[in-house]
Amino acid sequence: MLRPGFRDPVHDAQGVFRAVLDALARPGTIHAISTHLDPPEPLTPELAAIALALTDGDTPVWLDPALTASPEVAAYLRFHTGAPLTDDPARAAFAFVREAGRCPPLAAFAQGSPAYPDGSTTLVLALDSLDVGAGLRLTGPGSRGTADLALAPMPPGWPGALRENHAGFPLGVDGLLTAPGRVAGLPRSTAVEG
DSSP: OOOOOOSSHHHHHHHHHHHHHHHHHSTTOEEEOOOOOOOSTTSOHHHHHHHHHHOOTTSOEEEOHHHHTOHHHHHHHHHHHOOOBOSOGGGOSEEEESOGGGOOOGGGSOBOOSSOGGGBOEEEEEOSEEEEEEEEEEESTTOSSOEEEEEESOOTTHHHHHHHHHHTTTSSOEEEEEETTEEEEEOTTOEEEO
16 A cells, blocks of 8 residues: 655645755754655655655656665655656666665766756765764855764765765765754765765
């Protein structure tokens, strides 16, 4: 049986959109992401909320192996968003990763092009925890000085991969980090130490 989406599609989607927009505009800040969703496992409510708010029939979506293994997840996303699913991360507008510790290299995703840097992938990671604290130190547009984010699990080799991603600006992948009830943004314009 297909599980329901947003209770109030317009207002719920607007709330999620606003949280994501604020998170990307102010990297390193953590924002509440309110959701009453009960998506099929292993899709988290936060991943589901972002998918329902930001994807549609024109935004190809890539799912990591943990999410792909559940046919219910694909059916849920197709029904509620109409987004086409792709097996190729380089063709995805959005990539949803449930197992952050097994996240593919950032170079596997669409980087955009000089003429269309917005043609890159937005990577949405599900984490166990996301807090202010030692882990990644962020600087750049939207940050007041520096911001520190502690995330677990951290994808392998991520500090170096994020530095390489930033070095290619304006090309590169944008990131959304989620944990229960929370979201933080990691745009490609942000410099990362860690």
